[in-house]
Amino acid sequence: MKTDKSTGEILRENREKKGLLLRQVAAKLDIDTAILSKIERSERKATKEQIIKLSEILELNKDDMIVQYLSEKILYEIKDEELGQKALKVAEQRMKYINQKKA
Amino acid sequence: MKTDKSTGEILRENREKKGLLLRQVAAKLDIDTAILSKIERSERKATKEQIIKLSEILELNKDDMIVQYLSEKILYEIKDEELGQKALKVAEQRMKYINQKKA
DNA sequence: AATTCATTTGACAATGATAGTCAAATCAAT
DNA sequence: ATTGATTTGACTATCATTGTCAAATGAATT
Known part of the structure; x- marks a missing residue:
């Protein structure tokens, strides 16, 4: 998957593609x-429900x-954290x- | 680093170790x-400030x-999400x- | 078994973050 | 200049988080 675009950018591009x-x-x-304008410019976050509707x-x-x-x-949780990368790995x-325990 | 203990468990163990x-x-x-009781039993989350004080x-x-x-x-953000593992990798x-862009 | 002290539980209040509306401002194309 | 699309910012509503408090439970100890 592409990881170089924000959710907002993807949404805007595809909305415009569809006119x-x-x-x-x-x-x-x-x-x-x-x-929606703010979501597309990453000024606000969409909710999960909105993302689902939008993908439809x-x-x-x-x-x-x-x-x-x-x-x-x-x-977003780790954006200002020096230890963010480490935290991701530990997560x-x-x-x-x-998951292993569950199985 | 150990990844098999919750923050709460670590806190409780070490508090008790110190009496x-x-x-x-x-x-x-x-x-x-x-x-604090709830934090140690993972019923509540500590704030970052509390974690820092506690480590001191x-x-x-x-x-x-x-x-x-x-x-x-x-x-916590992905605990109920099927796609959590994928999301972590993408993150x-x-x-x-x-980071590469910043440098 | 009554007392005492530590911990836990749950109802509630205060606070802070997130999601939303609305109206006015800006932008772009006629 | 007008029209329609988008953006901006001030404001409100809603929801999650963090906290207090009092009562309940647990675990010794006398």
């Missing part, structure tokens, strides 16, 4: 145009978009440990 | 005993504890991409 207006897409999401409206792979959304949420290990 | 009471440690943190009080490696704390925060890649 849809902010207004039109926002209406389908049942939110104000202003919010814009015909994007839903799982890819959820991964995109989740990874952005993760990055992966712990994740493995947890 | 300190919840009451005593909570007082130093300037919070109610109840909260219990003489634990501060950076390790912050990594522990951050990784738990990350895991790492994006992190690398961002």
